[in-house]
Amino acid sequence: xxxxxxxxxxxxxxxxxxxxxxxxxxxxxxxxxxxxxxxxxxxxxxxxxxxxxxxxxxxxxxxxxxxxxxxxxxxxxxxxxxxxxxxxxxxxxxxxxxxxxxxxxxxxxxxxxxxxxxxxxxxxxxxxxxxxxxxxxxxxxxxxxxxxxxxxxxxxxxxxxxxxxxxxxxxxxxxxxxxxxxxxxxxxxxxxxxxxxxxxxxxxxxxxxxxxxxxxxxxxxxxxxxxxxxxxx
Ligand code: SF4
Numbered sequence: 001x002x003x004x005x006x007x008x009x010x011x012x013x014x015x016x017x018x019x020x021x022x023x024x025x026x027x028x029x030x031x032x033x034x035x036x037x038x039x040x041x042x043x044x045x046x047x048x049x050x051x052x053x054x055x056x057x058x059x060x061x062x063x064x065x066x067x068x069x070x071x072x073x074x075x076x077x078x079x080x081x082x083x084x085x086x087x088x089x090x091x092x093x094x095x096x097x098x099x100x101x102x103x104x105x106x107x108x109x110x111x112x113x114x115x116x117x118x119x120x121x122x123x124x125x126x127x128x129x130x131x132x133x134x135x136x137x138x139x140x141x142x143x144x145x146x147x148x149x150x151x152x153x154x155x156x157x158x159x160x161x162x163x164x165x166x167x168x169x170x171x172x173x174x175x176x177x178x179x180x181x182x183x184x185x186x187x188x189x190x191x192x193x194x195x196x197x198x199x200x201x202x203x204x205x206x207x208x209x210x211x212x213x214x215x216x217x218x219x220x221x222x223x224x225x226x227x228x229x230x231x232x233x
Contacts, residue, residue: 049178052076067097070182071104074157083155084110085146085171087162088226090183090191094161095229097182109153113141113163133222141167147174162191 008028015026024030041047056064056073064072074082082101086094091112098108120126120140128134141164150158158175160168162185172179189195199205213221 048077067100067182070159070180071101071106073180074106075104077157079106079156081107081109081153081155083150083153083158084108085113085143085150085158085160085163085175086110087113087141087164087185089185089187090162091229092227093183097161098229099232109150109155111146111149113143113146113167114139115149116142116145118142134218136222143167143171144174147171147176151176 006027008031010028013026018026019029024032041050052073056069056076060069060072084094084098094110094112098110101108117139120131120138121128124140131138143163146163147158147170156177158171158177158179160171160179160181160183162183163171164185168181168185183191184193185191186193186196196205200207
């Protein structure tokens, strides 16, 4: 039933989202490859994940926050060892979340983005102007190492906290086992990228943001302080 040339576009639904009411009559639903995809849910782990995700959704709908849901999903799945792949900008929060998980009986392995301390100049060949903080020591984000260290530790679930766009793609490509995103990085909107989507659509922010950093902004970047995780009390 393929209709070449016509892209699937649920993002521009012409059918009032009738799939949401159980009606599979629209063009996209008819092409949903049911025979192929339903078989995918027969694998025990996929079935367990689907059932647990659905039950969690129902029980906590608009009651539970995502950080709590992540722990609850892990508990339902029987995962005991969780891996946090986090960005330096949320190091303090990663520490808080690690303590929250440990208090709930999970074993936690956590790895920050700058692990390995490889300088951007050395591996990526970047020049000083291509750094966030020109003139400063600036290690590259190292998502392959984050994925490898969490895999080596044998984590049951990888939890991503605010990895950069692109670095997260590399992490997804190298991580072993299931991955969930707890925090999607957005440096402007306190890690709520959906805010920019809404504001831009409403014309409240410009489609194209400022492209060139000012000297003042560069100086501000140099003064930014990243909070370390607090030691366990
Ligand atoms: S599957 Fe069909 S009805 Fe559902 S959102 Fe996509 S186009 Fe709309």
